[in-house]
Amino acid sequence: MKIIVDGDACPAKEAILKLSNEKNIPVVIIVSISHWQTFDQRAEWVTVDNFSQAADLAIINRCQAGDIVVTDDYGLAALVLAKKGLVLSFRGKIYQEENMDSLLAQRHLVQKNRRGGLRMKGPKAYQKEDELRLRNNLSKLIDLLRKEN
Secondary structure (H helix, E strand, C coil): CCEEEECCCCCCHHHHHHHHHHHCCCEEEEEEHHHCCCCCCCCEEEEECCCCCHHHHHHHHHCCCCCEEECCCHHHHHHHHHCCCEEECCCCCEECHHHHHHHHHHHHHHHHHHHCCCCCCCCCCCCHHHHHHHHHHHHHHHHHHHHHC
8 A cells, every 4th residue: 555646736745744654654746847846755756757647647557456546636536446546635535436427527517618718716725624634534544445454
């Protein structure tokens, strides 16, 4: 079991690293070269090219059954679930196969509207309660996987 983080947009890397250190779970953080940053020694950092979907491809190639992926990308989440991995959003929402079709359809409609010129609001600002929910649900998923093994 390992935690793989879609690191380009993740606002909670520090919380994930603290929890993984407490629970002794390895972390892999995937970032594109355009999101260069100071690398924390508590994780394995993988830097990928700056082309579309490079980070997603690196994540799915490293993901195995029983791994936990943290991402807000519905398409990537669907692929991870198909590989029998577990997926959490940056705000701590646990993705499940039962609701992936509706989430992907919603994403498609939003993208179609944007291409048509419709301006849409972005997500709300990341809050401390979002980070707390992520930490709590990540801890639950780790404990669940440990019980299964």
